[in-house]
Amino acid sequence: MRRTTHTLTLFACALIAGTTACSSNSLDGKYYNSASGEFAMELSHGKVLAMQGEPAGGMTYEVRADSLVIHDPRHGLVDDMTFQIQRDGSLSLGILGTLTKKRP
Numbered sequence: 001m002r003r004t005t006h007t008l009t010l011f012a013c014a015l016i017a018g019t020t021a022c023s024s025n026s027l028d029g030k031y032y033n034s035a036s037g038e039f040a041m042e043l044s045h046g047k048v049l050a051m052q053g054e055p056a057g058g059m060t061y062e063v064r065a066d067s068l069v070i071h072d073p074r075h076g077l078v079d080d081m082t083f084q085i086q087r088d089g090s091l092s093l094g095i096l097g098t099l100t101k102k103r104p
Helices: 002-026
Strands: 029-033 039-044 047-051 060-064 067-071 082-085 098-100
Touching: 047 060
Parallel strands: none
Antiparallel strands: 029 039, 029 098, 039 047, 060 067, 067 082
């Protein structure tokens, strides 16, 4: 019984780790403002390659559960900006709007 519990725990941890690793890659790509269609940012493998209105050099992102958090080593305006990851893959900033991979 103890061995079965241990095996199930390891399996669950591996499944969660695999899901987390895959989910960050699915966020990679160019994002656009859902209302205006303007380019907003581009993400790739944990890095922010470009962001509208911000010099992107050195910015990174991380996925925390259902959130995407931007990190700016210069501690600018976007440092610790947190987007909610929606079921359809869009990124929401609440009343500030939503970013999608497709132009409207």
